[in-house]
Amino acid sequence: MPVGDLASPDPDAHLLELAAHSFPDAARIGVMVSGGGDSMALLHLVHRAGELRGWLVEAITIDHGLRTEAAAEAAMVAQVCAGLGIAHQTSVWQRQDNTGNLMNRARQARYRLATDWAQARGLSHVAVGHTADDQAETFLIGLARQAGIDxxxxxxxxxxxxxxxxxxxxxxxxxxxxxxxxVRQAITWVDDPSNDNAHYTRVKARNALAVLAGLGITATTLATVSDNLESARLALLRQFADAARMVTQTEAGSLGVPRGEFLRLPTEMQRRLLIAALQWISGVSYPPREAGLRAVQRALAVQKDATLGGVRFRVKGDAIWVLREARAVDALEAPTTQPWDNRWHLTGPHAADLTIRALGAEGLRACKDWRATGHARDALLVSPAIWQGQTLIAAPLAGFPNDWCAICSPSFGSFVLSH
Incomplete structure (x- = not known):
């Protein structure tokens, strides 16, 4: 019997229905819980749905170390979880410094820690407590930034x-x-004082929503607008994926596009292709600023090379090649058991004294058969190689595999569809 039918007069039935049907094939579900009202409501709703569905439910709280109250809030969540019979873990973000966009770094750390936790606990799904208000605030922030459909x-x-x-x-x-x-369920929650700090852009958007309500523009209406735009975005994404598949080829982790085909694409498709190529090669989460992207488009239109965000756009003959910029990986090093440059995975006879570094010019000179691979020299220079100190052990893409294999994951086609 559907969850809603069990208690149809219940004012909570709709919320419980949403929680119950958000994970149709799951058996083990995690919940990210900060202690705020949204996440505490989500925790209780997933717990109730889990009792009906037979889910195993666990929870995690991320302490970003940005507020002194965070530890006490995590302890409160742990106590509530214990009362519900839910296993709980607090993970603390060990940040190295406060440079850069701290809020963005905290967000990335939050989901990285949650992913690590879910993998370790065997949880296939993790619930996050964002609401229609969060969606509406995001929409208004996008408007202020002159955002496009994405x-x-x-x-x-x-x-x-x-x-x-x-x-x-x-x-x-x-x-x-x-x-x-x-309130109906007598559930305790905590209010983060930063939610009232008008210094933050999101709080400014929240305050703007209160003003817009007089025009009938509410969180619900803006969330619906976002949903409509998401449908349009998905349709555009499918069209773009088809175009990208027809005009691109990959080689040793780089991307090639016939220049004539590229210039015949609609401007928006050109823009999306450049963004996707840059993100796939560099591993960054966010697209570049429009000014930088337009500069790359102008350069390519007049057959000039360009660089942006650690990625090199090179015009060679009738093709545009997009590849990693050498200086972006010159000092990049990783154990052979870990991904290198966010997308390369190496398999072979791992050992503690081996590391992954870029092949570089010196390494390429040691690969006598690299020309037989058919790969461009520029692409091989920034490809992953296995090193033992200063000794080259293997260069899988440059004709010197030595029992090693390099896999670029995800493929560009998969990346386009998932973004």
């Missing part, structure tokens, strides 16, 4: 990271509805 489509309902599916079951639910649920 930026205005807002947050995704689900995505995959490291083999773990993250989902936002409550993305269509206004925050006020969750607060009402918490």
């Amino acid at each position: 930026g205005l489509s807002g947050m995704r309902g689900s995505w995959e990271q490291g083999g773990v599916t993250f989902a936002r079951p409550l993305l269509s639910v206004p925050r006020a509805d969750l607060r009402a649920y918490l």
